[in-house]
Amino acid sequence: MSQRTFVRAIALSAAGATALFAAPAAFAATGSAHTASARQITAAIARTESHALRGRSNIHGTTVESTNWSGYAATGSDGAYTSVSASWTQPSVTCSGRGDYYSAYWVGLDGYSNSALEQTGTEADCIGGTAEYGAWWEVLPAAETSYSNTVEPGDAMSASVTYNGNGDFTMTLSDATQNWTESTTHAGSSGYENSSAEVIAEAPEVNGSIAKLADFGSVDFTATDANGAAMSGDSPTAIEMVNSRGTDVRADPGAISSSGFVDTWEHSN
Numbered sequence: 630m631s632q633r634t635f636v637r638a639i640a641l642s643a644a645g646a647t648a649l650f651a652a653p654a655a656f657a658a659t660g661s662a663h664t665a666s667a668r669q670i671t672a673a674i675a676r677t678e679s680h681a682l683r684g685r686s687n688i689h690g691t692t693v694e695s696t697n698w699s700g701y702a703a704t705g706s707d708g709a710y711t712s713v714s715a716s717w718t719q720p721s722v723t724c725s726g727r728g729d730y731y732s733a734y735w736v737g738l739d740g741y742s743n744s745a746l747e748q749t750g751t752e753a754d755c756i757g758g759t760a761e762y763g764a765w766w767e768v769l770p771a772a773e774t775s776y777s778n779t780v781e782p783g784d785a786m787s788a789s790v791t792y793n794g795n796g797d798f799t800m801t802l803s804d805a806t807q808n809w810t811e812s813t814t815h816a817g818s819s820g821y822e823n824s825s826a827e828v829i830a831e832a833p834e835v836n837g838s839i840a841k842l843a844d845f846g847s848v849d850f851t852a853t854d855a856n857g858a859a860m861s862g863d864s865p866t867a868i869e870m871v872n873s874r875g876t877d878v879r880a881d882p883g884a885i886s887s888s889g890f891v892d893t894w895e896h897s898n
Contacts (some may be wrong), residue, residue: 635709667781670754670763675775676706679731680748680767684739684873692867697839699870699880699892700829701802703855703863713738713826713860714789715853715889719804724755730843730897731755732807733765733831734850736788738798740851741825743864745769745818749788749861751780752833755843764811766800770819773833776802777812778809787852792823826855829890832870840896842870842879851889859887872898 684696691718703710713736722732735750749766762780767773780786784806791799798817803810828850853860868878877898883891 640829652808668759668761668781670752670756670761670775671780672818673734674754674756674761675765678731678733678765678773679769680735680737680740680773680833681744681746681769683834683839683887685868686875692869694871694875695868696873697832697834698827698829698868699831700827700850700868700882700888701860701865701885702825702827702829702851702868703860703865704741704825705863707822710738710823710826710855711792712789712857713828713855714787715828716785716787716851718749719780719782719784719786720753720841720844720848720898722753722755722758722760724758724843727758728841729754729756729835730832731823731833731835732843732894733829733833734786734848735757735827735829735831736790737827737829737837738790738792738823739818739821739825739833740769740827743820743822743824744873745821747790747798747800747815747817748819748827749790749802751786751802752780753843753845764802764804764814766802766811766815768798768815770792776811777878778804778811779805780805781807782797788882792817810816825859828853828860828890829868830882832868832879839873840882842894844897845894846889848891849891853889861885861887872896
C-alpha cells in the first residue's frame with residue numbers, strides 16, 4: 630500500500646446545468662445466457678450511483694490523483710475525441726463482513742475536464758457482504774441506468790462510446806461469455822465537448838458520497854482505443870485513486886501500452 634505525506638484534494642465542481650435528454654433508442658436483442666450463479670445488482674441500487682470525476686489534483690507530468698477514478702484519460706481540445714473502446718475480463722470481488730463496497734469498470738467520453746460524461750460499463754459490488762454484479766450506461770447529470778442482463782465474474786466484456794455527430798452518443802456494451810449486446814443511443818450531456826476519452830476503474834458515488842472501493846484484485850483492460858487507434862499513442866494521463874486525505878492509494882494503473890494496462894486494487898478507503 631502506497632503512502633502519501635500530504636493531502637491533495639481539489640474537488641471538481643458538479644454540473645449546474647441540466648441536460649435535455651432524448652428518449653433512449655431501442656436496445657439490441659439480448660442473446661441467450663446460461664443460468665446465473667452470481668447475484669445481480671438491482672435497478673434500485675443502480676439509481677443511487679453516479680460516476681463523475683472527483684478530487685482531481687496534479688502530482689507530476691502526466692500523472693494525477695483522484696478520489697474515485699483510476700485508469701487513463703486521453704485529453705485534447707474540444708472535438709478531439711469521438712470514440713473510445715476497451716475490453717476486460719469482469720473481476721470477481723472479495724467481500725468480508727456485512728458492509729457495502731462498490732467498484733465499476735467503464736469507458737467514456739468527456740468528464741476529465743468538464744461536467745459532461747457519456748459512458749457504459751459494468752460493476753462488481755459487495756452489498757451487505759454479498760457479491761453482486763451488473764451492467765449499466767450513464768449520461769450525466771443523471772444517475773446510471775442498469776441493464777437486466779446477467780454479468781458474472783470472468784465474463785469477457787467489451788464496451789464503446791461513439792459520438793454520432795448530431796448531439797447523440799451511442800453506448801454499446803457486450804458480454805461474449807453470456808452472449809448479449811446492449812446498445813443505447815442518447816443525447817449527450819449538456820455542454821459536452823468531446824475533449825477527453827477515458828478507460829477507468831472506479832469507486833462510484835452512491836447517494837452523493839464516494840463509496841468504499843470493493844476489493845477487485847486487478848482488472849486487465851485490453852484493446853484500449855481512442856478514435857479507433859491505441860490510446861497509448863496519445864500519451865494519456867494516468868489517474869491514481871487516493872483516499873480523501875491523499876495519504877493512501879486506493880487503486881493504481883500500471884503502465885499503458887498499445888495492448889492496454891492493468892489496474893490494481895490497493896485499499897478500500
